[in-house]
Amino acid sequence: MGRSAVLELSGVSYAYGSGPLATPALRNVSLTVNGGEIVSLVGPSGCGKTTLLKIVSGLLQPDRGEVRVNGLTSRGVHAGIGCIFQTPRLLPWRTVLSNVMLPLEVERVSRPQARMTAERALALVGLKGTGQRYPAELSGGMRRRVAIARALTSDPAVLLMDEPFASLDAISREKLNLEMLRLREATGKTVLFVTHSIRESVLMSDRVLVLSHRPAAVRREVRVDLGPQRDLRVQDSTEFTRLTAALREELDYGEDEERRRLDGEPEEDGA
């Protein structure tokens, strides 16, 4: 895979609805993710991060611009892409194990094989022994981990993750962060990763893309040079602190600018 571009977006725009009631969500977004890279997307709530992931996966078709995965465009969902949605989306009538087996079942993998893979994935996210339970019997954090395990079973080359670790406790979260880093080293997966945590974005990724308010555009790209072999200790390094501070400032600046844009004129009138 090396450094060749796996995901390429050029000049992508998207709006929900049409006419005067349309909600523009993406504005001229261009970005590239190379093979084996982890790229984080951070940005204010409601700016269009989920929309961007749906465009990349092929669940939504852009109004303007082009999406290429491994150099190919597609009218539907691209091949070799795994999605972890913002909500777990488990099938309530299936047990945990059979939920995790779902993507393999769709691919018509033999049952014993699928079972083995699913059990391994469950163990990886720390859910050994819960396979026979139903989603309703799990905690919110456990459900999220089931969704992560499910995405890992089909072994997609590209993972699109929409705040996969949100609402997990700090310890599980760090454990899964580490797990992801190790997985990346082992498998060279390409990951596009939405998070609300600046710390997590720096820890996990090779690059962080800061998105503007809706309609989202890439307002800044921050390269993270913390070396490929990371563990949780990199968070104590000065470089880590510098990067998180820079990102926080960038996001705050965005907030201020947005506020000025929204309140600017009435304030001037009052002054």
Place this chain on the structure above:
Amino acid sequence: MNTAGAGPAAGAFEDAEPETPFGPQGRSHHSWERYSLAISLAVGIGLWWLVVAVTGLPRFVLPTPAEVVLRLVDYLPTGQLQTHIRTTLVEALLGGALGLAVGLASGYLLAKWDVAERLVAPYLVASQSVPIIAFTPMLILWFGPGTVSKVLICAIIVFFPMTINTMVGLRSVDAGLLELMRTYRASRWQILRMVEIPSALPMVFGGLKVSGTLSVLGAVVGEFVGAKAGLGYLVNYAAFQLDTPLMFVGLLALVVLGVGVFTLISLVEQRTLRWMARGRH
């Protein structure tokens, strides 16, 4: 003693069988249900008896429970009751199955194809605003007093609730799950089998429970209008003969039949939708 007891006890403790935690709960629930049923039956029969005793109504107006039981004992050896039950049951089951199959198919079409709904909805509503009993003489005129006309009546009665419930069930599938399946590039058939059918099942079973009893009703209505056998025919015949105890025998058989069909569907539902009971404590 001790060692002998330790084995199974330890086994039960580490037992992770999914059924186990729900077994005792299910059992206690059931025994209570049976108990309450016995009480309510006893009270009902007692009241019935009391009414006869107090009012002193003649046998052909309101027989006592004992007279009905005697008539039943008297009637059973002729084998006619069994024939009538079988006739009604076959009509209701065949008609129900037909209505179910057509209802599922049309519910699917209506859910998936907006044009179909716009074209068919007026007929569906119209068919519901005319009582089926008004159609019955016509169906019997066309198809004769045999099984076919009754099967059709049952099918028509079952068709409507099955169509509506299937349509609503399929429409209420979680859009997020459909999106998930699209990311797996699942085929239409896989989506139907893995997501749409399981999500629609609770609604379908709701429709089935209503239809099951309606189907028995349909068969009886048909038999009232024109038939040579069946419980509806029996009740009608007994009334004509002023054999009120026999009429009650027929009515009781109908109640048993209706309750039986309903219970059977409920049992299948419980087994199929076992997941719904989980995680609700």
